[in-house]
Amino acid sequence: xxxxxxxxxxxxxxxxxxxxxxxxxxxxxxxxxxxxxxxxxxxxxxxxxxxxxxxxxxxxxxxxxxxxxxxxxxxxxxxxxxxxxxxxxxxxxxxxxxxxxxxxxxxxxxxxxxxxxxxxxxxxxxxxxxxxxxxxxxxxxxxxxxxxxxxxxxxxxxxxxxxxxxxxxxxxxxxxxxxxxxxxxxxxxxxxxxxxxxxxxxxxxxxxxxxxxxxxxxxxxxxxxxxxxxxxxxxxxxxxxxxxxxxxxxxxxxxxxxxxxxxxxxxxxxxxxxxxxxxxxxxxxxxxxxxxxxxxxxxxxxxxxxxxxxxxxxxxxxxxxxxxxxxxxxxxxxxxxxxxx
Ligand SMILES: [Mg+2]
Numbered sequence: 001x002x003x004x005x006x007x008x009x010x011x012x013x014x015x016x017x018x019x020x021x022x023x024x025x026x027x028x029x030x031x032x033x034x035x036x037x038x039x040x041x042x043x044x045x046x047x048x049x050x051x052x053x054x055x056x057x058x059x060x061x062x063x064x065x066x067x068x069x070x071x072x073x074x075x076x077x078x079x080x081x082x083x084x085x086x087x088x089x090x091x092x093x094x095x096x097x098x099x100x101x102x103x104x105x106x107x108x109x110x111x112x113x114x115x116x117x118x119x120x121x122x123x124x125x126x127x128x129x130x131x132x133x134x135x136x137x138x139x140x141x142x143x144x145x146x147x148x149x150x151x152x153x154x155x156x157x158x159x160x161x162x163x164x165x166x167x168x169x170x171x172x173x174x175x176x177x178x179x180x181x182x183x184x185x186x187x188x189x190x191x192x193x194x195x196x197x198x199x200x201x202x203x204x205x206x207x208x209x210x211x212x213x214x215x216x217x218x219x220x221x222x223x224x225x226x227x228x229x230x231x232x233x234x235x236x237x238x239x240x241x242x243x244x245x246x247x248x249x250x251x252x253x254x255x256x257x258x259x260x261x262x263x264x265x266x267x268x269x270x271x272x273x274x275x276x277x278x279x280x281x282x283x284x285x286x287x288x289x290x291x292x293x294x295x296x297x298x299x300x301x302x303x304x305x306x307x308x309x310x311x312x313x314x315x316x317x318x319x320x321x322x323x324x325x326x327x328x329x330x331x332x333x334x335x336x337x338x339x340x341x
Contacts (some may be wrong), residue, residue, distance in 0.1 A: 011274065013270055014217060015270070019049070021049075022053050022235075023043065023051070023219050024053060024218075025064070027220075028240055028266075029043070032171060038267045044072070052081065053207055053226075054080065055225065056135065057109050057162035065079065081203060082112070083203060084111075084132075085112055085206055086202040086206050087162045089206050092116055098118065099128075099129045099130065102122065102126070104134070105139065109162060113132060124147075130157060132160045133182055133185065134161070134163070135165075139181055144188075147159075148185050151189045161193040162178060164179040165177035165178055198226060201232045216235050221241075221244050222244050223239060223258075224257060227239055227258070240264075240265060241262070251317055251337060262315050276289075276319050278323065285297070286298070290308070290316040291309055292309065293306060295313070295316040300332055302317065302334055314337065
């Protein structure tokens with residue numbers, strides 16, 4: 001089955017058998033302005049090729065690499081894969097070279113589209129054959145209106161968006177993200193955009209192509225972008241609990257968003273991942289043991305039998321729930337699984 005794996009014999013780390021590691025940034029490497037504990041030293045210890053995947057379309061790879069280097073990471077701008085790069089790769093596969101493209105977004109997006117040889121405009125009057133839309137704090141009504149006019153002028157005009165993130169966390173709170181701005185244009189034109197960033201596989205394909213790798217481990221903090229995208233691209237994935245998604249979301253994850261590994265922090269990339277030991281008795285009681293944690297399910301009732309380490313309890317609970325084949329709302333789940341041991 002997909003999802004959490006049972007290994008046998010020697011316990012291996014999540015990096016065993018992989019040829020590269022892809023990292024999400026926000027919630028994995030930094031949170032707000034600060035590096036997340038153990039992230040930088042754990043990444044610098046990795047001997048495999050590493051890529052950094054960001055849906056943020058407002059910054060260039062150079063700017064992202066500069067920020068990451070400031071935390072102590074050793075990387076080059078080529079190690080950064082942005083959603084504008086994924087969008088531009090898609091664009092190049094869909095319209096002729098040197099076509100006119102209306103760009104709504106920031107420097108990161110403008111640079112990629114222009115480097116790919118397209119002619120950039122900000123006016124629908126120039127009859128662009130495509131509209132590419134990414135987030136920038138400077139995007140306002142005028143640009144959204146031009147995008148709308150260009151898309152209404154001709155139904156064959158292509159509409160690509162870098163990413164679908166509805167919200168963007170900033171220092172003072174949560175603000176509308178690119179998905180919300182794309183949605184504003186959608187309301188005006190009644191069409192749907194094609195997306196390029198996570199969870200679409202374009203980002204993952206661009207990263208794998210660039211590193212010339214085929215068996216990466218994707219590490220992220222969001223099931224609906226990082227893990228879902230890795231799954232869609234046929235890649236292994238690890239969710240780390242230092243960002244957005246926590247026990248509750250992991251236990252409730254649909255089968256297209258289930259990680260192969262669950263990690264407290266990035267140190268666990270280098271540590272043996274515990275065996276997930278499953279058994280079923282004559283009364284149809286399904287038992288999952290991880291370390292000292294034991295979770296049992298009979299029918300739709302899931303109970304903690306022994307807590308053990310909190311992370312192992314979550315791993316055992318997730319495996320038990322995923323194995324059940326039942327949707328989370330059909331299960332009676334012990335609150336101890338998501339409220340902490
Ligand atoms: Mg993130």
